Amino acid sequence: MPRILVTGATGFVGRSLLPQLRTANYDIRALSRRPAAEIIPYIEWLSRDLTEVNDFAEALTDVDTVVHLAACVHQFDLNGESGLADYRRDNTEVTRRLAEQAARKGVRRFIYLSTIKVNGEKTAVLTNGGFQSFTESDTPAPEDPYAISKYEAEEALREVCSISDMEYVILRPPLIYGPWVKANFLQLVAAINRGIPLPLGSVHNLRSLLYVENLSEVIQLCIEKPQAANQLFLVSDVDISLRDLVKRIGDILGKWMPLLPCPVSVLNIVGLLTGKQAVIRRLTESLVIDNSRIKRELSWTPRFTLDDGLLNTLNWFRVFHSIHQ
Template sequence: MHEMANDPLSAFRAINVDATLNLARQAAAAGVKRFIFLSSIKVNGEFTPMGRPFTEDAVPAPVDPYGQSKLEAERALHQLAGESGLEVVIIRPPLVYGSGVGANFASLMGALYRRRPLPFALVDNRRSLVARDNLVDFIRLCLNHPKAANQVFLVSDGEDLSTAALCRRLSAALGVQPRLLPVPVVALRALALLTGKQAQMQRLLGSLQVDIGKARRLLDWRPPISVDQALDSVARWYRESGR
């Protein structure tokens, strides 16, 4: 979120495009049958209108260097697949959480665990997340499923939460009562504008939903872990880690 490189796109391309394509070419030369690439929902964009989730057919619209580099990698892998016969599976997850999670999710857990007041009681957005165990299960399925070859999939827990709902359910998993303040969303957006924090606030106030219907229909996949089970697991790790 805090890119320090002078040329972020070149820095991301070096890893997400060049290194990925180099590995895929070596895999194809070694006779590897299938290559699974963990891309990002950022390929599709940063937000969705409420109730209108991203699908695999949506026109890609990355808005930052990271998302752009992931899209370029996807396109390069599709081209390699056509040239070499290597089967490529593209998976675009949203935010991934589980034990060891860091960044914004860990910060939110810390604020809730310490019962800090948070101004999200009135936020009625929808965000798709994916528990690490659910993502791993989907990757495992894609390793050998014949219908996964040369496909793009979106993946999530199958239940989208508002920021307020996430705070309440994560607090329950942590064994604390959340302190959510009923601050109007328009006031939060105004504050973000004044402080230059629009992008950060958008992740808390805006919606980003993905439709996993293709994974359900084509691969008969269902997330094996519920949201509450996954939140209980990450909360248990957080408490035991003594953070």
């Protein structure tokens, strides 16, 4: 089977993708800074810091497809100039260098996991109450340094592919959830598990989400399908309001979740005072993706429903929580 280089293999997405590709019998070379926490048989591991590597020959030898997941996600100052420089070094420049050398080494296809934040932070509400879903043809409108660095990485990859035979596939997912999820989704689940009443009773929004195992299957389609060559796809598998999501999680955890009514304007002020504006925006605003193109072009039907995904995630959470409390 062709050899696939997966960067960011120890991350949240990598942990789901590796078994998926292994089951499909791909020959995998996995790369991350830390060595793998658990040994996955038959996978070759390289432990490298991509920001410090100038010569990727060892990683790229005999590779058919690169799946570039490694990125710096929400670790630097999100608003300052220094934050943008750091994100550009880790996300844009690493992608450019890796893509340039991959093209020279004859890699067939380079799959880049970008983010829907390249389209923007929220979708507009229409006069009829519906949403102007994000599509592939929207003009990019990245706002924070992370999103800017990911958009610039997309552009760098496109540039490399325009002057070589290497094909690109760019995927822009929204929030991804599943076992090993981190950050806001994990904090939300933890709060619900503790039965903390959340002040979300007045929030009426809609958010697109993506279950990590559905994403892994999409990435495999992007490796295999000729139609994926040189395409940008927005990818999500469900749209749900925050209130419904909280209720579904509470039901599965067996917790009754009172949602306290609190005007969104008050939540925004709290966000301003606590420096958590971005978190409040993600909780209250809508971000809806039109996923019809990837479904049509790659004949993709998400295998896991929201309930499947939440059940798997919360089963993992119960074990994770019992170990870490």
